[in-house]
Amino acid sequence: MLSRVADRIFWMSRQMERAENMARILGVTSNLVLFGTGERQEQNLLAPLTITGTAEAFALRHETLTLEALIAFLAFDGDNPSSIYSCLRDARENANAVRWQITSEMWETLNATWLEVRGMRRERVIGSGATQFFDWVKDRSHLFRGVTYGTIVRGEAFNFSRLGTFLERADNTARILDVKYHILLPTVKDVGGALDYYQWTALLRSVSAFETYRALYRDQIFPIKVAELLILERRMPRSLAACFDQINHALERIEGQHDHAVKRLAGELLARLTHADVEEIFQGGLHEFLTSVLADITELGNRIQRAYLGAV
Amino acid sequence: MERHHYDEMNAAPGEVRPHYRALSQWLAETPPERVMEKRREADLLFHRVGITFAVYGDAQGAERLIPFDTIPRIIPLQEWELLVKGLTQRVTALNRFLHDIYHGQEILKAGVIPAEQVLTNEAFQVAMLGLDLPHQVYSHVSGVDLIRHNDGTWYVLEDNLRTPSGVSYMIENRKMMMRLFPELFERQHVYPVEHYPSLLLETLRGIAPTEMRETTVVVLTPGQYNSAYFEHAFLAQQMGVELVEGQDLFVKEGFVFMRTTGGRQRVDVIYRRVDDAFLDPLAFREDSLLGVPGLLSAYRAGNVSLANAIGTGVADDKSTYPYVPDMIRFYLGEEPLLANVPTWQCRRPQDLAYVTDHLAELVLKEVQGSGGYGMLVGPAATKAQIETFRERLRADPANYIAQPTLSLSTCPTFVERGIAPRHVDLRPFVLSGREVTLVPGGLTRVALKEGSLVVNSSQGGGTKDTWVVD
Numbered sequence: 001m002l003s004r005v006a007d008r009i010f011w012m013s014r015q016m017e018r019a020e021n022m023a024r025i026l027g028v029t030s031n032l033v034l035f036g037t038g039e040r041q042e043q044n045l046l047a048p049l050t051i052t053g054t055a056e057a058f059a060l061r062h063e064t065l066t067l068e069a070l071i072a073f074l075a076f077d078g079d080n081p082s083s084i085y086s087c088l089r090d091a092r093e094n095a096n097a098v099r100w101q102i103t104s105e106m107w108e109t110l111n112a113t114w115l116e117v118r119g120m121r122r123e124r125v126i127g128s129g130a131t132q133f134f135d136w137v138k139d140r141s142h143l144f145r146g147v148t149y150g151t152i153v154r155g156e157a158f159n160f161s162r163l164g165t166f167l168e169r170a171d172n173t174a175r176i177l178d179v180k181y182h183i184l185l186p187t188v189k190d191v192g193g194a195l196d197y198y199q200w201t202a203l204l205r206s207v208s209a210f211e212t213y214r215a216l217y218r219d220q221i222f223p224i225k226v227a228e229l230l231i232l233e234r235r236m237p238r239s240l241a242a243c244f245d246q247i248n249h250a251l252e253r254i255e256g257q258h259d260h261a262v263k264r265l266a267g268e269l270l271a272r273l274t275h276a277d278v279e280e281i282f283q284g285g286l287h288e289f290l291t292s293v294l295a296d297i298t299e300l301g302n303r304i305q306r307a308y309l310g311a312v
Numbered sequence: 313m314e315r316h317h318y319d320e321m322n323a324a325p326g327e328v329r330p331h332y333r334a335l336s337q338w339l340a341e342t343p344p345e346r347v348m349e350k351r352r353e354a355d356l357l358f359h360r361v362g363i364t365f366a367v368y369g370d371a372q373g374a375e376r377l378i379p380f381d382t383i384p385r386i387i388p389l390q391e392w393e394l395l396v397k398g399l400t401q402r403v404t405a406l407n408r409f410l411h412d413i414y415h416g417q418e419i420l421k422a423g424v425i426p427a428e429q430v431l432t433n434e435a436f437q438v439a440m441l442g443l444d445l446p447h448q449v450y451s452h453v454s455g456v457d458l459i460r461h462n463d464g465t466w467y468v469l470e471d472n473l474r475t476p477s478g479v480s481y482m483i484e485n486r487k488m489m490m491r492l493f494p495e496l497f498e499r500q501h502v503y504p505v506e507h508y509p510s511l512l513l514e515t516l517r518g519i520a521p522t523e524m525r526e527t528t529v530v531v532l533t534p535g536q537y538n539s540a541y542f543e544h545a546f547l548a549q550q551m552g553v554e555l556v557e558g559q560d561l562f563v564k565e566g567f568v569f570m571r572t573t574g575g576r577q578r579v580d581v582i583y584r585r586v587d588d589a590f591l592d593p594l595a596f597r598e599d600s601l602l603g604v605p606g607l608l609s610a611y612r613a614g615n616v617s618l619a620n621a622i623g624t625g626v627a628d629d630k631s632t633y634p635y636v637p638d639m640i641r642f643y644l645g646e647e648p649l650l651a652n653v654p655t656w657q658c659r660r661p662q663d664l665a666y667v668t669d670h671l672a673e674l675v676l677k678e679v680q681g682s683g684g685y686g687m688l689v690g691p692a693a694t695k696a697q698i699e700t701f702r703e704r705l706r707a708d709p710a711n712y713i714a715q716p717t718l719s720l721s722t723c724p725t726f727v728e729r730g731i732a733p734r735h736v737d738l739r740p741f742v743l744s745g746r747e748v749t750l751v752p753g754g755l756t757r758v759a760l761k762e763g764s765l766v767v768n769s770s771q772g773g774g775t776k777d778t779w780v781v782d
Contacts, residue, residue: 002560003571097536100545100555156573257575308573 013164379774435625563606
């Protein structure tokens, strides 16, 4: 497959996944704000900016940090490249450039999503309208992934689409966990202490893991188990281990010429996640662990770009 | 402006030509509402599939549908066979001409065509001098525009030998007709055109620089914002080859490669839909982002084939056009089978004087123009338009040719008030490689405005399915 085409497909999938993750983060944040007070409130509003690394860009555009300003910036600001609006626009633009290499169903899904969000009246996307909007974004992302899985030939286009999806998802899960964990348990000695039930279930819900937690652990919510679920549990589809399972599956099917560095790093990450023990992770520091995983995810993205997609 | 013209369907009022009888009967039997409903269905389908074209100069940069008319244009087989002979003869002579002017220049030495006219032509490419091409073919895909005059004679209006487009509409129109009106195809035998992409692929493989290994063919497009992008993507998909942009290709050690996820891959034949000037920034326009640096050197080294070749424009230029009948006599020793439209060349003082006095009767065209831009249709123009054009002509006479206003034949067409005659032309696509082939049919363009003779899609023209029947 042409590098340019693979590049478009890879980013198209990343952007759609990114839009979904942003919707998840904002959905949970809107919810938490209903319960929070004082300092916790401030932290909850700041978290989405920290997770997406956009706090500075936000400060340039908005004076005060309110839920409305946050949603305006992260959901609808066309000048913010990581906003939902921008992601849906760019995913559609990338799809348009490779319309002949993807299925018409994939194109139509992204095109219709973009046309709909473009025509949306912003003032209605507040309060209960916001929740509806975030659910809609998640639905469109689910639809796109399903349409892709159900219609496209199992070839390079499929492989690069999967690669983009799961690399983006791994990145997101690691970030959410890192930021939220820090807010909820600033020091390791708090592990096992009194919990803010709503805060923890919100974290789980943001990655669709609440029911899974209940089903797998049949227990109260313990921070260490939350971390285990989101990092090491391969049955949980948004965990880091599950993402790297999929990334390695996709890479196995891609035939490249100079891609040893890509495949080695992806394999190493999977091995690390497969054999890790959650207690050990905590001994070395969860934040330190996640920071190194995030650095590796970035490096993996760079190597993918170099090996298959042409220079950036 | 009422003038006599050839009616494709009716020999005389109430007297339908034999090859139109089946269709005419079907039209009489079918309620108009049903046909209208089918037309709307066609519009919807074309939109959904995205068969659109971008219009240059449109403020909104909009993508538009080319209006599709559901009444086919029919040509009887016998007549088609004569056209095939004439087209084959003409394109063969044009290819001989191109080979000649880039080699021995015999035709110039013989004084058949003024040498300075060829050698100073903008489209003449010095880089092509002495370069030997497979089968000595330059124009692999030629879109020859034909019209039928009021005496029933076919005339060649222009030879498009650069990057002629429209063939995707020929195929899509047929698919649409078969989908909307399958019963019509049961009533008479219509020769198929859908195998065009496989003939094209065969032609392109046939010009590969080497037969040592499997040939890699690609389609080179300027990109998704080009007006004919749909067609580039369509042809690549139908041939099962990669659709590449300039940035996907690079030249290394004299060979052309494409960047793929599996590393570099050698490219042998490029069906390029990028104009000469933009092909290689090192050789032609250096500001071109659409081309491939070094492509010309790889081409000249014989390591890659281009279709069409560089420098074909000198043969389809409107100032060369008047000499095509002489080319046929010179190279083939035959009389031309297809007629040329009498042409005044405004660079000649005598011709210019005549043209200046008869602007209101003539059609004026720019020598390098295409797409119906920058032309004057005298009989349809206002006094003011004629005067404006007179100024332009005076400023740069060599830039114009003039021809009599030919009356394009008409074909029944659906318009708002029902079925009415509208003027049509015909563009068959001639493929030249090891041999010359063409599918039975072509693109019929129709001027949808009453009385209009301008069929270009950029100027409000539509298209029809074209049937060759026996």
